[in-house]
Amino acid sequence: MILRHSSATMASVSAARRRVFPMTSTPTTQAPAGPDSDPLVEALRPALLGPHTALRAHIRDVVTGLADLPRSGLTYWDQAALAPGMLRSAIAGLGGSAVAIAADPHRLAILCQEAAVSAPRLLPILTGHFDLAIGGIRALSPASRWRDDCLAGLDSGTTLGALCLTELGGTNGADHRTIAVWDPVTDGFRFYSPNLKAAFHMPNAAGLDVPLTVLVAARLMMYGRDEGVFLFLLPLRTEDGLVDGVDVVGLPDKEYAPMPHGDIRFRGCWAPRHALLGRDWARITEDGRLDCEVPQRERWTRSLTPLGDGRLHLALGAMATARAGLGGLVNFARQRESGGGTRMIDRDAVQSDIVAGLISVYTASILGRLLQDMRAGTASSDPVMGLWSMLAKPALTVAADDVLLTCQLRTASHGATILSRLGAWRGNVHGSRIAEGENQILCKTAGRLLLGRESLGLPLLQLPGTPNELPEPIRLLAERERVIAAGLCAGNLTVAGPVLGPDSAAIALAVATTERALATAPIIAAAGTPDSGARELLIRLGEAYARDRLHERAGWFHDHPSDIWQPIQCTLTTGLVEDHRILLHHLPQLVTAFDVPDLPDSPLNGPDYTAPYLKITRWGEDSFINAAA
Numbered sequence: 064m065i066l067r068h069s070s071a072t073m074a075s076v077s078a079a080r081r082r083v084f085p086m087t088s089t090p091t092t093q094a095p096a097g098p099d100s101d102p103l104v105e106a107l108r109p110a111l112l113g114p115h116t117a118l119r120a121h122i123r124d125v126v127t128g129l130a131d132l133p134r135s136g137l138t139y140w141d142q143a144a145l146a147p148g149m150l151r152s153a154i155a156g157l158g159g160s161a162v163a164i165a166a167d168p169h170r171l172a173i174l175c176q177e178a179a180v181s182a183p184r185l186l187p188i189l190t191g192h193f194d195l196a197i198g199g200i201r202a203l204s205p206a207s208r209w210r211d212d213c214l215a216g217l218d219s220g221t222t223l224g225a226l227c228l229t230e231l232g233g234t235n236g237a238d239h240r241t242i243a244v245w246d247p248v249t250d251g252f253r254f255y256s257p258n259l260k261a262a263f264h265m266p267n268a269a270g271l272d273v274p275l276t277v278l279v280a281a282r283l284m285m286y287g288r289d290e291g292v293f294l295f296l297l298p299l300r301t302e303d304g305l306v307d308g309v310d311v312v313g314l315p316d317k318e319y320a321p322m323p324h325g326d327i328r329f330r331g332c333w334a335p336r337h338a339l340l341g342r343d344w345a346r347i348t349e350d351g352r353l354d355c356e357v358p359q360r361e362r363w364t365r366s367l368t369p370l371g372d373g374r375l376h377l378a379l380g381a382m383a384t385a386r387a388g389l390g391g392l393v394n395f396a397r398q399r400e401s402g403g404g405t406r407m408i409d410r411d412a413v414q415s416d417i418v419a420g421l422i423s424v425y426t427a428s429i430l431g432r433l434l435q436d437m438r439a440g441t442a443s444s445d446p447v448m449g450l451w452s453m454l455a456k457p458a459l460t461v462a463a464d465d466v467l468l469t470c471q472l473r474t475a476s477h478g479a480t481i482l483s484r485l486g487a488w489r490g491n492v493h494g495s496r497i498a499e500g501e502n503q504i505l506c507k508t509a510g511r512l513l514l515g516r517e518s519l520g521l522p523l524l525q526l527p528g529t530p531n532e533l534p535e536p537i538r539l540l541a542e543r544e545r546v547i548a549a550g551l552c553a554g555n556l557t558v559a560g561p562v563l564g565p566d567s568a569a570i571a572l573a574v575a576t577t578e579r580a581l582a583t584a585p586i587i588a589a590a591g592t593p594d595s596g597a598r599e600l601l602i603r604l605g606e607a608y609a610r611d612r613l614h615e616r617a618g619w620f621h622d623h624p625s626d627i628w629q630p631i632q633c634t635l636t637t638g639l640v641e642d643h644r645i646l647l648h649h650l651p652q653l654v655t656a657f658d659v660p661d662l663p664d665s666p667l668n669g670p671d672y673t674a675p676y677l678k679i680t681r682w683g684e685d686s687f688i689n690a691a692a
């Protein structure tokens with residue numbers, strides 16, 4: 064297939080860039096971290112993190128006040144048990160109402176990011192409490208005394224919130240095994256798990272004696288008739304222990320992210336009619352009938368639509384730890400002398416890793432920030448927002464995982480202990496890749512939804528603020544996405560590359576959309592900054608990411624040549640080297656803009672990476688015998 068393009072270039076952008084940056088600059092990585100008052104830093108920071116400086120500072124104070132510091136000797140369950148107390152303290156410190164926090168998209172998004180970095184043992188329960196439980200209730204529960212009673216404990220954090228969705232035998236869309244049987248005599252529902260495969264698998268429901276209220280996905284049976292899968296709201300554990308008709312058994316430890324996972328079985332547990340969640344579109348009538356306007360197979364999807372927020376917040380949290388990890392690596396590499404006295408930061412292979420991390424962290428963080436802004440302006444049930452969250456979680460968690468792995472390897476022994484936090488962060492990111500929709504399944508589902516849009520003739524999914532004219536490398540990514548979408552719609556699977564079938568093809572489309580969005584995000588941010596230096600750097604970051612993707616996708620473009628691919632392919636390698644040199648030249652400012660919080664005792668975050676070891680060993684300079692003196 065031949066693609067046709069106009070030869071228009073971003074001439075004005077290129078000319079401006081030549082004015083400001085040397086075309087072959089020597090990296091000035093020896094410079095100290097750029098000061099906060101540097102106008103470039105001040106312009107980059109809101110592009111990356113948004114304008115909520117005071118709110119972020121307040122939330123940071125509250126979260127660091129939780130003092131979730133690395134401690135040796137805690138068991139898995141000791142660590143899991145720390146989270147509920149931290150949750151209560153965080154809610155109290157942020158005004159006392161979890162419902163109010165959940166209703167404020169920016170506050171909740173920043174809380175998840177700050178907790179990801181400074182309270183990694185709190186993060187794993189945050190989205191379950193705020194997004195899945197409280198968010199689900201706010202979006203789906205009709206007003207009732209039952210709802211208010213359930214929300215009361217969640218509001219203060221004295222009760223934990225969670226979602227029971229995954230069944231042991233697999234969660235296959237609307238094919239849930241757990242049943243909720245309508246009982247007209249008691250005016251409520253009774254819940255049953257018919258067999259082991261129907262047991263709920265892994266909610267954080269075990270071990271602790273903290274009250275727990277859950278949203279449960281179950282198939283509604285009305286007088287023997289299958290009415291499809293809905294969510295129901297019920298307490299699972301109160302101050303008096305597990306409610307009648309529920310069994311919970313704790314699962315063995317995971318190797319990461321300590322959480323009190325349990326398997327849950329229902330044996331006739333009861334909840335009133337108001338437990339059915341389907342505000343505005345599903346209710347039990349006074350005479351005991353289901354009144355629901357949504358077709359049976361779609362009820363499950365409709366029930367889950369508002370739960371996309373959790374995915375976005377896991378993605379934002381993952382990226383916050385990637386920024387902190389990369390900031391730590393750069394700080395460490397500036398101090399560390401390697402063989403022959405060469406500082407790590409001056410080694411080109413280390414620089415390559417750092418600049419690749421920078422490009423990844425900037426594009427993904429800015430995409431996350433734009434989606435956070437988008438979410439603040441739309442309802443959580445908005446299907447386009449839900450689709451963006453499905454794309455964002457895989458993209459941002461995988462990018463964060465890659466960056467954190469690089470940080471672990473480059474900081475070697477100094478990144479290996481719990482003091483660096485890299486292991487805890489990466490463990491949480493690993494959990495986020497699986498929880499709230501395993502990434503591969505999300506990509507496949509998102510790809511199918513994108514194909515649905517294509518078949519309706521809808522335009523490509525666009526980030527608000529996308530300029531009409533994008534730099535050539537990004538236009539090529541968009542063209543690739545268009546070709547794949549159109550080809551798949553026409554039934555041509557190989558247009559997606561060497562795929563085995565429709566799932567992989569749908570995933571390829573989702574990835575193509577995400578790559579175009581990641582490249583576009585810094586361009587949108589560039590248009591919003593008044594600082595010309597920041598604008599040019601942001602454009603450079605978007606283009607560098609796009610060039611890297613084109614390099615990676617060269618095989619696809621070889622099979623699908625176009626007019627602009629031919630000239631670009633010849634300059635990709637030199638273009639990327641130039642991108643890297645220019646970004647390295649501005650490394651101090653680019654990293655200072657991350658605004659990483661202080662991480663006490665981490666060898667990666669202070670001015671002297673040996674200081675934590677001095678504290679541990681107490682081997683001061685004067686305690687050594689200097690035989691050479």
Ligand SMILES: Cc1cc2nc3c(=O)[nH]c(=O)nc-3n(C[C@H](O)[C@H](O)[C@H](O)COP(=O)(O)OP(=O)(O)OC[C@H]3O[C@@H](n4cnc5c(N)ncnc54)[C@H](O)[C@@H]3O)c2cc1C
Pocket residue numbers: 191225226227228229230232233234235263264265266267320322494495497498499500501503504507566
């Ligand atoms: C840290 C953590 C916290 C969790 N918390 C909770 C919680 O609070 N509540 C809860 O209910 N669950 C929770 N889970 C479970 C989590 O939601 C599931 O693990 C996740 O949704 C994947 O389901 P699964 O494990 O059954 O994997 P599977 O569904 O078996 O998927 C495994 C693989 O099979 C393939 N696959 C399966 N189905 C499809 C499909 N439809 N389309 C394409 N490919 C497919 C994919 O390759 C996928 O990676 C948690 C899990 C973790 C790790």
